[in-house]
Amino acid sequence: MKPNPLWREEFSVFEADERYVNRRQLTKFLTLTSLAMFAGNIWILLKAWLRAGIPYPMRAVARAGEIAVGGVKLFEYPGPEEQCILVRTSEESYVAYSQKCTHLSCAVYYSALDRRLECPCHRGYFSIEDGSVLQGPPSRPLARVVLERRGPELVAIRMEERPEGR
Amino acid sequence: MNQRDIPRNRKLTAIDGAMSLIVLLLIIQMWLLSATLDSFLAGDRDSALAGALISGVLFLSCGCLYLFVVRLERTGA
Numbered sequence: 001m002k003p004n005p006l007w008r009e010e011f012s013v014f015e016a017d018e019r020y021v022n023r024r025q026l027t028k029f030l031t032l033t034s035l036a037m038f039a040g041n042i043w044i045l046l047k048a049w050l051r052a053g054i055p056y057p058m059r060a061v062a063r064a065g066e067i068a069v070g071g072v073k074l075f076e077y078p079g080p081e082e083q084c085i086l087v088r089t090s091e092e093s094y095v096a097y098s099q100k101c102t103h104l105s106c107a108v109y110y111s112a113l114d115r116r117l118e119c120p121c122h123r124g125y126f127s128i129e130d131g132s133v134l135q136g137p138p139s140r141p142l143a144r145v146v147l148e149r150r151g152p153e154l155v156a157i158r159m160e161e162r163p164e165g166r
Numbered sequence: 167m168n169q170r171d172i173p174r175n176r177k178l179t180a181i182d183g184a185m186s187l188i189v190l191l192l193i194i195q196m197w198l199l200s201a202t203l204d205s206f207l208a209g210d211r212d213s214a215l216a217g218a219l220i221s222g223v224l225f226l227s228c229g230c231l232y233l234f235v236v237r238l239e240r241t242g243a
Contacts, residue, residue: 020239023181027235030188034228037195041214041221044206048214098209105207140208161209 056158061096061145062086063152070112074099077145077156084145085110085117086154089128094154096145097131103138117142177238184231191231195224 061075061084073086075096083099087110097117099107106121116134117126124136131142144160202217 019178020181023178023185024235024239027181027185027188027232030185030192031225031228031232034188034192034195034225037192037199038218038221038225040199041202041218044202045214045218048206048211052211100209102208104204138208140210143209 056156059156060150060153061147061156062094062154064094064149064154065152072110075156078159083107084156086145086147087117087128089115094147095128095131096147096156097126098143098145098159100143101138102133102140102142103136108142177241180238181235184235188228188231191224191228195221198224 056078059077061077062073067073067086067088069088069090071088075084075086076082077084077096084096085099085108086094086096088094097108099109101108101119101121101124103119103122103124106119108117108119108124108126110116110128111118114125115128117128117131119125119136119138122137124138125134126132126138126142127134131144133139133141146157146160148155148157198217198221202213202221205213
């Protein structure tokens with residue numbers, strides 16, 4: 001017996017078959033939605049792998065004395081889209097962190113009054129001394145930029161990402 | 167009793183069951199995607215691989231259930 005052509009399966013004239021068609025089409029739609037979500041997970045995985053492969057360049061980020069005590073300077077490290085924040089905490093002390101909050105990636109800013117880094121989105125506060133979480137939803141410390149003083153210049157050497165912990 | 171002999175109403179029940187299961191898997195997959203994205207944005211790159219693997223397994227399960235629905239339908243009433 002010759003099988004039904006596809007159009008007859010998709011546009012059945014029989015009411016009973018129509019129920020099958022509706023269910024099959026909905027199932028197909030749900031499966032394609034599942035495929036889309038799997039593709040989303042793959043995209044996240046690729047982004048994670050590509051980001052992990054970026055080497056840390058050595059880059060002069062500021063000149064000593066360029067910023068006042070309690071002042072900040074924003075710079076990009078290691079890539080052009082990775083915003084970081086450099087803070088001069090005392091006469092001879094500088095610290096730098098990724099500006100990305102470890103909760104949902106909002107940009108943190110330095111509050112000189114409270115001497116801490118603050119995320120305005122969900123009130124996550126980080127210690128200026130070591131980037132650890134003081135308060136709020138973030139569960140991981142800020143990624144720290146390791147700095148080295150080379151003559152009059154402050155040079156970023158690498159990023160130091162630390163595991164969970166307050 | 168082979169698949170061809172299964173009455174239509176029982177087949178529809180089986181198809182409805184498969185669809186419910188797919189919806190359940192989709193809800194889990196949706197939660198998984200948002201959780202993986204959340205931890206990726208928080209700087210945790212290790213969870214991306216586990217998220218992608220589990221999402222793949224869930225997608226394959228949905229695919230198998232879809233094939234089950236198609237096969238059940240093609241066996242005739």
